[in-house]
Every structure is written in C-alpha cells, then in structure tokens.
Amino acid sequence: DHVVGDYLNPEQVLAFAKSCDVLTFEHELIPNSIIKVLEENGIAVRPNSSAFIYSQNKAEMRKVLQENNLPSPKWELYTGAKPTEISFPLIAKSISGGYDGRGVWVVGSESELAEILKIQPRLLLEEKLKFTTEIAVMVARSPHGQAATWPPTLTIQRDGICIQTITPAPDLSDTLKVSAQEIALKIADVIGLVGVMAVELFVVDDQLVVNELAARPHNSGHWSIEGSVTSQFEQHLRAILDLPLGDTSMRAEFAVMGNVLGGAKTDMYRPYLHLFARTPYLKVHQYRKEVRAGRKVGHVTAIGNNLTTLESEVSHAVNYMNGVVDE
Numbered sequence: 001d002h003v004v005g006d007y008l009n010p011e012q013v014l015a016f017a018k019s020c021d022v023l024t025f026e027h028e029l030i031p032n033s034i035i036k037v038l039e040e041n042g043i044a045v046r047p048n049s050s051a052f053i054y055s056q057n058k059a060e061m062r063k064v065l066q067e068n069n070l071p072s073p074k075w076e077l078y079t080g081a082k083p084t085e086i087s088f089p090l091i092a093k094s095i096s097g098g099y100d101g102r103g104v105w106v107v108g109s110e111s112e113l114a115e116i117l118k119i120q121p122r123l124l125l126e127e128k129l130k131f132t133t134e135i136a137v138m139v140a141r142s143p144h145g146q147a148a149t150w151p152p153t154l155t156i157q158r159d160g161i162c163i164q165t166i167t168p169a170p171d172l173s174d175t176l177k178v179s180a181q182e183i184a185l186k187i188a189d190v191i192g193l194v195g196v197m198a199v200e201l202f203v204v205d206d207q208l209v210v211n212e213l214a215a216r217p218h219n220s221g222h223w224s225i226e227g228s229v230t231s232q233f234e235q236h237l238r239a240i241l242d243l244p245l246g247d248t249s250m251r252a253e254f255a256v257m258g259n260v261l262g263g264a265k266t267d268m269y270r271p272y273l274h275l276f277a278r279t280p281y282l283k284v285h286q287y288r289k290e291v292r293a294g295r296k297v298g299h300v301t302a303i304g305n306n307l308t309t310l311e312s313e314v315s316h317a318v319n320y321m322n323g324v325v326d327e
Contacts, residue, residue, distance in 0.1 A: 010034050017043045024195060024240050025216055028055045029097070046143070046194040046240040047215050054191050055215040058124045059095050068190050070183060071209045078123040082110060091126045092116055104160060129209060131202035135169050136220035139184035140235045141193045143242045148235070149181040150228060150248045153220050155200070161294065164314065167223050167255045170307065172203070179208055187213065196221070196236040219259065219296065224248075226283050227255030227303045252303040258314040260298035262291040263322035268298065271321045275300075279313050284321075 005012035007030050014037060017023050022044045035049040054061040065072045076085050083090065092113060094103030103120070106128065107113050117123065134155045141147040151168035168177065184199040187210070198218035200211040221232035230238075230246025238245050268286050275282055279302075286298040300317040302310045319325045 008034075010037050014038060014041060014043075017041075017045075022046055022240050024236070025052070027216065028052070028099075028214065032056055047197075048192070048194070051191045051193050052215055055197075055213050057096050058093055058212070061213055062124065064191060065187070065210055068186070070187060070190075071207065073129055073209055074127040076125050078113070078117070078125050080114075080117065083113075083125055086125050086127050089128050091128050092120075093124045093126065094120050095122045095124050102160070129202055129204050131204045131209070133169070133172070133203040134211070135172065135180060135201050135203065136165075136218070137180045137184040137199045137201070138196055138218065138221040138224070138232050139181075139188045139193070139199060140196045140232075140239045140245055140248075141188040142239045142245060143194050145189070146245050147185050147188055148245045148248050149184050150221065150224060150232070151250065152177050152180045153223065155220050159294075161259070161261070161296075162219055163259055163261070163318075164311075165220055165223055165257045166307070166311070167227060167250070167257075170254075173206075176203065176206070176208060183208060183210065191215075195239050196232050219299075222285070222299050223255040223257040223301055223303075225285075226301050227251055227257075250303075253305040254307045254310055255301060255303045256307070256310040256314045257299055257301045258318040259296050260286075260300065260318055260321045262293050262295040262297050263324070268321065275317050275320060279317065282313060282317055284317070 003016045005016060007013060013034055017038050024046055032049050032053050035045055038045050039049060054064055059077055062072060062075045074085050089106055089108045092105045092107045098104055105116055134157060135152045136155050137152050138150045152172060153165045153167040154169035155162050156164040180201055187199055196217055198214040198220050202209045202211055217232045217236050224231040227250055229249050235246055272284055275284055283301045289297050291297055300314050302314050304310050
C-alpha cells in the first residue's frame with residue numbers, strides 16, 4: 001500500500017503515521033514541529049525530533065558541536081551588525097533548507113552580505129577554510145547504542161554538488177581515517193542518533209573540521225549498495241527497528257560512485273542499454289525523476305581493485321548518460 005499526502009500537513013502526516021510501527025525520513029524538509037506532534041501522539045519517530053534538528057538547523061548543529069569540543073570552523077549568527085569573529089571573505093549559509101550548494105554563499109564584503117540578508121534574513125556565518133579535501137563518514141546507531149561506521153569517503157564537488165565519490169578516501173592517512181570515524185561515532189552518541197547519518201568533513205592542514213550533518217541515508221553513502229556487505233539503506237532499517245547492525249566491510253578494495261545530473265538527454269533508457277553492453281560490471285541506478293539541468297537523476301557505481309580503471313569507467317558512464325560523450 002501507499003499513501004499520497006502533503007508532508008507539510010500535520011493532520012495528514014499524523015493520520016498516515018498511526019498506521020506505522022516506526023516512522024523515518026527521506027529528507028530534512030519536514031518541519032520539526034510536525035515531528036514533535038507525532039511524538040506527542042505516541043508515534044515512534046526515528047531519528048527523533050531532538051536528534052533530527054541538527055540536520056535541519058545549522059545553528060543548532062554548530063552549538064552542539066562546540067559544546068562537545070568537536071572540530072568546527074569559527075562561526076557566528078548574523079544579526080545585521082559587522083561580523084566580530086570572522087573576517088572577509090567568509091561563508092554565509094541559510095540556517096535551514098539549503099542543499100546541493102543552494103543556500104550557501106561566498107561573501108567578500110559587508111555590502112555583499114547585506115544584499116544576501118534581503119533574500120535570506122537568517123544566516124549562519126562561517127570562516128572560509130583553506131581545505132584540501134572533502135570527505136564524508138556514514139555512521140549508524142541503534143536505540144540501544146550499538147554503532148558502526150563505513151570507511152571514510154572522498155567526495156568530489158562541482159558548484160556545490162557532489163559529482164563523484166571514492167571509498168575508501170585515497171591519500172587520506174590512516175590516522176585521519178580513524179579520527180574521522182571516531183568523530184562520527186561521537187556525534188551520533190552525543191545527539192542520540194537512531195538510524196544512519198552522513199558526517200561531512202573538511203581536511204584542513206592535516207586536521208578534520210566538521211562541515212555538515214545529514215541524519216538520513218545520504219548520497220555520499222550510495223556506493224554501499226554494491227560496495228559494502230551492508231548498504232546504508234539496510235543499515236538504516238536495522239537501526240530504526242533496533243535490530244543488530246550489519247557488517248560494514250567493503251566487498252572490494254575500492255568503490256567509485258558517480259552522480260548522473262540532468263543534462264541534454266531526457267531519455268535514460270537507451271543509455272542503459274549501451275552502458276550495460278559496454279561495461280557489464282557497472283551498476284546504474286535511475287531515480288525516475290523529471291530531468292532538469294543539474295538535478296541528480298541517478299548514479300553509477302563500480303567496485304574493484306584498480307582505482308584508475310574504476311574512475312575512468314564511472315566518469316565515462318556519467319558523461320554518456322549526461323550527453324557529454326556519444327559513444
């Protein structure tokens with residue numbers, strides 16, 4: 001069975017939730033106030049409103065990280081006055097609602113900041129870090145506190161959108177890999193996470209800094225469908241149902257995932273046929289979304305032991321599906 005309704009309508013959401021044993025989320029856009037209504041009516045919501053708020057509200061996220069001595073950039077809330085802790089250029093972020101580069105601005109002056117304030121009255125300001133690498137760690141935690149992580153993933157961005165991931169992150173020292181997983185586990189414990197969460201981090205001068213949190217299955221963990229013994233999706237279900245968590249070991253030395261963004265091609269069926277014939281070990285996922293420029297409409301994954309070959313084949317597949325190459 002399926003139910004069609006408005007996730008912004010508390011009555012419709014509550015009516016649906018009453019037929020469920022456990023309720024969970026696909027994205028962060030459902031108002032936290034609606035989650036609290038569900039909880040007040042005895043619905044098991046996982047992650048709960050107290051944990052989910054840190055994915056929905058960047059200011060609350062920064063506060064809890066700071067209170068628990070977790071690595072963060074300098075930050076402050078923008079009130080319209082001159083920033084006191086951060087110098088220009090800086091990063092301005094919507095406190096809620098931004099994703100895939102939306103709601104994030106690089107700001108070079110007070111006048112630029114004032115213009116952004118006209119369209120987004122609630123801003124979080126952060127120092128502009130000189131990072132060398134962006135990584136993500138997927139972590140899962142059950143109601144009883146069992147937790148597990150996957151290996152850190154390198155995320156390659158273009159215009160604020162992830163275009164490719166490589167797991168485990170190449171050229172990341174063993175020390176930083178362990179540290180990244182420890183940070184993810186600590187955050188999961190501190191906020192009382194139930195389910196899976198992506199912890200996005202910057203590597204700055206051989207140190208880690210937390211960028212953002214996403215308390216749900218995440219694009220940076222899609223590689224795990226083929227690349228891990230237990231995918232992030234299975235693990236999320238295990239966690240919210242309080243089942244023993246699964247093995248997060250990799251099935252091969254490397255897993256490379258490339259995001260397919262909307263481009264010139266609207267027909268995604270014929271590219272399937274070509275790619276299946278050309279590279280049989282590729283796994284192609286289509287989200288059946290309306291194709292729009294820059295929108296994530298699918299992804300391609302390859303696992304194996306030769307990283308150079310995997311990167312080449314995934315990049316070719318993505319470019320073919322996007323219409324950048326025609327063979």
